[in-house]
Structures are given as C-alpha cells and as structure tokens.
Amino acid sequence: MLSKKTKYGIKALTYLASQSKREPVQISEIARHENIPQKFLESILLTLRNTGFLGSKKGKGGGYYLLKDPGEIPMTTVIRVLEGPIAMVPCVSLNFYEKCDDCPDENKCTVHKLMLQVRDSVLEVYRNNTLADLILA
Amino acid sequence: MLSKKTKYGIKALTYLASQSKREPVQISEIARHENIPQKFLESILLTLRNTGFLGSKKGKGGGYYLLKDPGEIPMTTVIRVLEGPIAMVPCVSLNFYEKCDDCPDENKCTVHKLMLQVRDSVLEVYRNNTLADLILA
DNA sequence: TGTTTACCCTATAGTTTTAGTAGATTAATT
DNA sequence: AATTAATCTACTAAAACTATAGGGTAAACA
Numbered sequence: 026m027l028s029k030k031t032k033y034g035i036k037a038l039t040y041l042a043s044q045s046k047r048e049p050v051q052i053s054e055i056a057r058h059e060n061i062p063q064k065f066l067e068s069i070l071l072t073l074r075n076t077g078f079l080g081s082k083k084g085k086g087g088g089y090y091l092l093k094d095p096g097e098i099p100m101t102t103v104i105r106v107l108e109g110p111i112a113m114v115p116c117v118s119l120n121f122y123e124k125c126d127d128c129p130d131e132n133k134c135t136v137h138k139l140m141l142q143v144r145d146s147v148l149e150v151y152r153n154n155t156l157a158d159l160i161l162a
Numbered sequence: 163m164l165s166k167k168t169k170y171g172i173k174a175l176t177y178l179a180s181q182s183k184r185e186p187v188q189i190s191e192i193a194r195h196e197n198i199p200q201k202f203l204e205s206i207l208l209t210l211r212n213t214g215f216l217g218s219k220k221g222k223g224g225g226y227y228l229l230k231d232p233g234e235i236p237m238t239t240v241i242r243v244l245e246g247p248i249a250m251v252p253c254v255s256l257n258f259y260e261k262c263d264d265c266p267d268e269n270k271c272t273v274h275k276l277m278l279q280v281r282d283s284v285l286e287v288y289r290n291n292t293l294a295d296l297i298l299a
Numbered sequence: 300t301g302t303t304t305a306c307c308c309t310a311t312a313g314t315t316t317t318a319g320t321a322g323a324t325t326a327a328t329t
Numbered sequence: 330a331a332t333t334a335a336t337c338t339a340c341t342a343a344a345a346c347t348a349t350a351g352g353g354t355a356a357a358c359a
Contacts, residue, residue, distance in 0.1 A: 027250040029348065032273050036264075039272040051304075060264035065349055071306070083305045084357025100276060113164040127173075127197035135176040135296040136169050139237060142291070146283040154279070159272040166317065188335075202318055208337070221326025224335045 031107040033061045034069045035159075038078065038103065042095035042156045049081070049088030069107070076106045095156035104151055111151065112144045119144075168244040170198045171206045172296075175215065175240065179232035179293045186218070186225030206244070213243045232293035241288055248288065249281045256281075 036059045041050060052070060056063040070089050073079045078098070079089045091098075104111055105120060115123035116131055117140045124131075131137045173196045178187060189207060193200040207226050210216045215235065216226045228235075241248055242257060252260035253268055254277045261268075268274045 026247075027273075027277065028346090032251065035273050035276070036271075049304095053304095062349065064351080067305080068307095068349095074305095081305060082357080083303085083355075085303050085359070087304045087357070089305085110163075114169065134173075136164075136172050138296055139172070139287075139291055140164065142287045143284055146287050147280055150276075150279045150283050154276055159275055165315090186335095190335090199318065201320085204336080205318090218336065219326085220324075220334090220336045222328065222334045224326075226336090 028108060029065070030069055031104065033059070033066055034073060034107040035100075035103060036061065037066060037070060037089075038073070038091070038098075038156055039159050041079070041089065041091050042098075043160050044090075047090055049086065049090050051088040054088075072106065078103070078106070091156075095160065096158075098156045100151040100154045100156075100159075101148065103156070111147055112140065114140045117141050117144050119148075165245060166202075167206055168241065170196070170203055171210060171244040172237075172240060173198065174203060174207060174226075175210070175228070175235075175293055176296050178216070178226065178228050179235075180297050181227075184227055186223065186227050188225040192226075209243065215240070215243070228293075232297065233295075235293045237288040237291045237293075237296075238285065240293070248284055249277065251277045254278045254281050256285075 037055050040055055040059055044050060052067055053063060055061065055070075056066045070079060070081075074081050074089065078092060080092050081087070081089050101111065110118045110121040112118035112121070114125070114136060115121060116125045116128070116134075116137055125134070125137075128134045128137070174192050177192055177196055181187060189204055190200060192198065192207075193203045207216060207218075211218050211226065215229060217229050218224065218226050238248065247255045247258040249255035249258070251262070251273060252258060253262045253265070253271075253274055262271070262274075265271045265274070
C-alpha cells in the first residue's frame with residue numbers, strides 16, 4: 026500500500042507543477058485544493074524541500090515552489106524520497122540493498138526471483154513518468 | 163514492502179511445489195529448510211489451507227501438501243490471499259476497489275493515473291508467473 | 300512594528316506486523 | 330487401548346509504523 030504521505034506528496038507536487046506561474050504557493054492553498062490535512066502536508070513539503078525538490082519563501086507572499094522543470098523530475102526520485110525503496114524486498118533493491126536473514130543463496134530464492142521482475146517492471150513505469158506526464162489529460 | 167507473511171508463504175509454497183512426491187510435508191521440515199519461525203509458518207499454512215491452496219493431514223505422517231499442479235497456480239492468487247490487494251491504492255484495485263476520501267474525480271487524480279500503470283505492470287508479472295515458473299533454475 | 304507565512308519539535312492514538320504461549324484435536328502406530 | 334506425532338485454535342503482546350495534532354520560533358514584508 027502507498028502511504029498517505031506519498032500520495033499527498035505526489036498530489037502537492039503535481040499541483041505545484043500545474044501552476045501557470047512559477048510563484049510561491051501557500052501550504053493552506055494546496056491543502057484546501059487537494060483535501061490534505063494541513064499539518065501533515067506541512068511536514069511533507071518540508072521533506073520535499075530538504076531533498077531538493079522544492080524551494081520556499083517565508084512571510085507575506087511566501088510559500089512553496091518547484092525548483093526544476095516538471096519534465097525533469099522522474100517519479101523514481103519522488104517515490105524514493107517519499108515512500109522509500111521501490112523494491113518490495115530489500116534483497117532486490119538498487120538503492121537500499123540489504124541481504125535477507127533467511128535465504129543463504131539469493132539466486133535460489135523464489136521470492137527473490139519473482140520480486141526482481143516486479144522491481145524491474147515498476148521501475149520502468151516510474152522512469153517513464155515525470156511530473157509533467159502526470160498533469161496532462 | 164512485502165510482509166514476511168507473504169514472503170514466508172511463497173517460500174513454503176514453492177518448497178512444497180518442488181517436492182518430487184505429492185505427499186504430506188511436516189511444518190517443522192518446511193520451517194527448518196526455509197528458515198521460517200515455526201509458529202508463524204503454522205498460521206500461514208493454515209490460511210493457505212483455508213483458501214484452497216493446500217490440503218493437510220493430521221496425526222503421524224501428516225503435514226501439508228499442494229492441492230493443485232504448481233503450473234495451475236498463478237502468483238496473482240497467491241499474493242492476493244497472503245498480501246491483500248495488488249494495487250498500491252484502493253481506487254485502482256480490481257478486486258478490492260474503494261473510492262478515495264479526498265479526490266472528487268478519479269480521472270483527474272495524478273496519483274490514480276500513475277498507480278493504474280503500476281498496477282497493470284505488476285499484474286502482468288504476477289500473471290506470467292506460476293509456482294512452477296519460480297522453481298526452475 | 301505588526302502581520303503573515305514557513306519552520307521546527309514534540310506527543311500520541313491507532314493500526315499492522317510479527318511473532319510467542321498454551322492447549323485441544325486428530326490420526327496412525329504399537 | 331495407549332502412545333505418539335501431528336495439525337488446529339485461540340489468546341496475547343511487543344514492536345514498529347502511520348497519520349495526525351499542538352504549540353512555539355523565525356523570517357520576510359508592509
């Protein structure tokens with residue numbers, strides 16, 4: 026299951042990406058428009074800022090804004106920051122690899138074999154979708 | 163992340179599928195061979211029995227055994243029973259559909275749009291893999 | 300200097316996961 | 330009939346994770 030954090034984060038990012046002007050948007054506006062609990066959204070936007078996706082401006086006229094072009098932001102990076110590893114099992118993770126406690130030999134593990142395929146197919150979807158791709162239509 | 167329940171369940175199923183003879187295998191043997199906590203495995207095998215994957219025999223010489231041919235068991239059905247919905251979000255689930263609280267219009271939801279693609283690609287992997295496919299090499 | 304906004308820290312209720320414990324039930328063997 | 334080897338059932342519980350809420354701080358702007 027996708028966590029609400031990730032869900033809300035994607036919605037917020039695409040909302041910012043769909044803005045005609047690249048000017049700061051207030052948290053409250055995003056929260057209202059996307060039906061997200063404001064305090065929760067606050068913490069999400071903060072992590073998106075700390076990981077280089079968003080810039081922010083304080084005070085009147087302040088808010089959050091995208092730092093890059095939506096077409097330059099693949100969903101792989103978004104998902105990894107918000108949700109964590111894309112792989113269903115650490116032993117098939119590219120960026121968060123970890124050996125399993127059970128399982129003496131990964132090459133003979135049926136779960137490993139299956140989840141490798143899942144990882145690859147999911148990865149391809151995320152790679153083929155940027156923020157810009159999600160907005161249209 | 164895949165739950166250990168699912169991981170252990172798949173391992174147990176493939177272990178049973180790889181048996182040359184279709185005779186009852188004891189829980190303790192599976193647990194030992196696959197490094198699974200026995201009591202945990204016990205409950206997993208029970209749900210696999212109650213959902214029609216396994217048969218069981220009590221008493222001496224008893225144990226669990228596959229009811230169908232491994233080639234007749236697609237991973238879609240295994241995953242759905244052990245892990246639940248394949249979709250990352252209820253609003254794109256085929257078997258467990260549910261509307262989102264936020265989100266007035268699914269067709270305009272960017273998360274929906276992305277997760278539909280993810281569901282389809284994952285589903286294809288699970289459909290193309292039966293228990294028999296996981297065993298070989 | 301007052302208002303508006305993001306920023307930061309803490310707490311917490313709820314749920315899910317991952318088991319462990321204790322004992323009942325069943326069936327084959329002796 | 331007694332013994333033994335299994336599955337079955339129910340209850341419990343620690344630990345981790347999720348999804349929030351609350352309250353105060355700091356910066357920008359007018």
